[in-house]
Amino acid sequence: MNPAAPSAGAANGRLAEQMEKIVLSRIGSDQLVLPPMPAVALKCLTLLKDPEFSLKEAATLIERDPILTVQVLKLANSAAMATREPVHSVLQAVTRFGVQKLRTFLIEVSARKVFESRDARIVEAARGVWEHSLAVAILARDVVAFSNSGAPDFGYLGGLLHDIGKPIVAAMLLEAEKAILGSKASVQWIGSAEWIGIIQRIHRQVGVALAKKWEVAEPVYRSIKDCDEYDNSDRLSVANAVRFANAVTKQQGLYVGPVVADDIDALVMIGRSLLGLEADVLPRLTDGLKAKVRDQMT
DSSP states (O other): OOTTSOOHHHHHHHHHHHHHHHHHHHHHTTOOOOOOOOHHHHHHHHHHTSTTOOHHHHHHHHTTOHHHHHHHHHHHTSTTTTTSSOOOSHHHHHHHHOHHHHHHHHHHHHHHHHTOOSSHHHHHHHHHHHHHHHHHHHHHHHHHHHHTOSOHHHHHHHHHHTTTHHHHHHHHHHHHHHHHHGGGTTTSOOOHHHHHHHHHHHHHHHHHHHHHHHTOOHHHHHHHHTOSSOOGGGSSOHHHHHHHHHHHHHHTTOOSSOOOHHHHHHHHHHHHHHHTOOTTHHHHHHTTHHHHHHHHHO
């Protein structure tokens, strides 16, 4: 080996540094190209802001999208909502949902699109992030209900979107890699540790930008923006419930990336105290969580 030749690790490190600079430059200059909501979901959410809207109008919009139609019927007939007769039309489905649950559904299907990609590397990584996000969403919704800390649907959306910046940053890294390496990009992709490290450092800023673009509710926005630390001034908040759920799902092993067990245990203990949750509540909340996530992944 030529001692003067740079090691593969050093080359990876320099490439990672260059790619991170490109992404940060786009964030700093407000040149992020953020994914828009699917057209039908956006139109439907805009419609729901009108106090004169009708659910029939919403159903008509959804029926224009065959995939969305299948998804809304599937959810309306799922075990979580199967307390009445089966529904056979979109109008029946959205009527069963009500406005808030319909809004939650539309944002969820829009978020899931963000996690889709044609690149196998992003698909593999994004699957784990989406699994974690679903787990946080399900748990945060239940935590909000138990602690009376807001609207459970806001807890669900806050959990679902708290890491929404990660797949966007991953896609930006692919573009940056191609800009640096050109035709050799598929051969010299940086190591997974460097890739995950960049995403962890940057994704929060990108997620906040997307939340603003999608005009999510304030409790959901705060859950994305300040997901790393508890707010002691607003103990019973949706954002604190999401932070707690985020820590618990990491403790449960539903996470992609490095975790310091002692830090996570401390966050769970602090969150339980802030939210006023008794010791026996947590096992009840996490019972069957992985199975619930698997059901929603399919």
